[in-house]
Amino acid sequence: MAKKIESTREAAQIVGVTARTINAWIERGALTPPPWTSAYLKKTSGNLLESPYIRGVGSSAEHGTSTAYRAGCSCAECQAWARADMRRRRREKSLEASQPKADALLRLLEDGCSYQEAVEQAGWTHQGVAGRRKLDPPFGIRLDEALNDVRDPALRHGRPHAWRTGCRCADCREYHEASRQR
Ligand SMILES: [Zn+2]
Ligand SMILES: [Zn+2]
Numbered sequence: 001m002a003k004k005i006e007s008t009r010e011a012a013q014i015v016g017v018t019a020r021t022i023n024a025w026i027e028r029g030a031l032t033p034p035p036w037t038s039a040y041l042k043k044t045s046g047n048l049l050e051s052p053y054i055r056g057v058g059s060s061a062e063h064g065t066s067t068a069y070r071a072g073c074s075c076a077e078c079q080a081w082a083r084a085d086m087r088r089r090r091r092e093k094s095l096e097a098s099q100p101k102a103d104a105l106l107r108l109l110e111d112g113c114s115y116q117e118a119v120e121q122a123g124w125t126h127q128g129v130a131g132r133r134k135l136d137p138p139f140g141i142r143l144d145e146a147l148n149d150v151r152d153p154a155l156r157h158g159r160p161h162a163w164r165t166g167c168r169c170a171d172c173r174e175y176h177e178a179s180r181q182r
Helices: 008-015 019-027 038-050 066-071 076-110 115-121 126-135 137-150 160-164 170-181
Strands: none
Touching: 008 019, 008 038, 066 076, 076 115, 076 126, 076 137, 126 137, 137 170, 160 170
């Protein structure tokens, strides 16, 4: 079996770059985290070092892409791509984390729970729900539909009283938003 290489310093020696470059490549996803085989390091770094982004061909290459960024380019376009990519990942992570709660909340509302009860039983918070609404508009639409179905038809919605009873239907939220801006 091929010897496993664990340290970035050793990897740097094999590839002929600094340990810092190895770390940057790992950070950018161009290299997998250790351990590596020397065959993998040689092959992958060979491609990276050949890359037009590193060799500065520059303008003819496509910047602002994962390929350019991973190869080590630090131009403004590639940095902007990296920031946007980070935001994308954070958003995905956050959506994934709250998915079970979102499902539970909608199910509880469908079962006829009040909004307050449903949030509590789903183990969620109002801020959490509001955050998910922003990140995931289709969830907001489904939630509004569910809230509309369970709202008390005897109340006049979009008025202070309905809001105070805990109704969070679209009409009541709209009223509340408007009253806060006054
Ligand atoms: Zn670039
Ligand atoms: Zn309402």
